[in-house]
Amino acid sequence: MHQPRIGARVEYLQEERERINDSASLAETFPDLKSLSAMLAYFGPGGVTRHSEIKHTFNLAYAKSLFRFNCPNPECVGGNFDLSAELAQSVAGHCGTASGEARCQGWQSAATINRVPCGHILRYQLSLGY
Numbered sequence: 001m002h003q004p005r006i007g008a009r010v011e012y013l014q015e016e017r018e019r020i021n022d023s024a025s026l027a028e029t030f031p032d033l034k035s036l037s038a039m040l041a042y043f044g045p046g047g048v049t050r051h052s053e054i055k056h057t058f059n060l061a062y063a064k065s066l067f068r069f070n071c072p073n074p075e076c077v078g079g080n081f082d083l084s085a086e087l088a089q090s091v092a093g094h095c096g097t098a099s100g101e102a103r104c105q106g107w108q109s110a111a112t113i114n115r116v117p118c119g120h121i122l123r124y125q126l127s128l129g130y
Helices: 008-022 084-092
Strands: 035-043 050-057 068-070 080-082 097-103 121-129
Touching (some): 084 097, 084 121
Antiparallel strands (some): 035 121, 068 080
8 A cells, every 4th residue: 555755844843753752851851940931932034023922831840851842834844943952051050031042944845945944033031940
């Protein structure tokens, strides 16, 4: 029986889901961390148009240490916003807050791989408690 080919985006998202599920919890990775919340604002590639904004408080026992967020572009291939290093650096320095901007490193769509970068932007503010 013929199996349909999985698209590049679906395959990438499956791999990312496995990486996340295989990572340790935030509580295991950062035992000193007692609370974590994030304000996330998603912008288009130009950085002007805001697509959405969310605030989230994480359950450290269940949230994973691979601290990444999906790109808001539904066609994006190979992109996301991985804030794992920023979180680790903030916890190591016992910072109460951390903020910054990350640009999606994926491709705009499956048809534009290696030609047109996605470029969506995530502006974030993390609040950490110890």
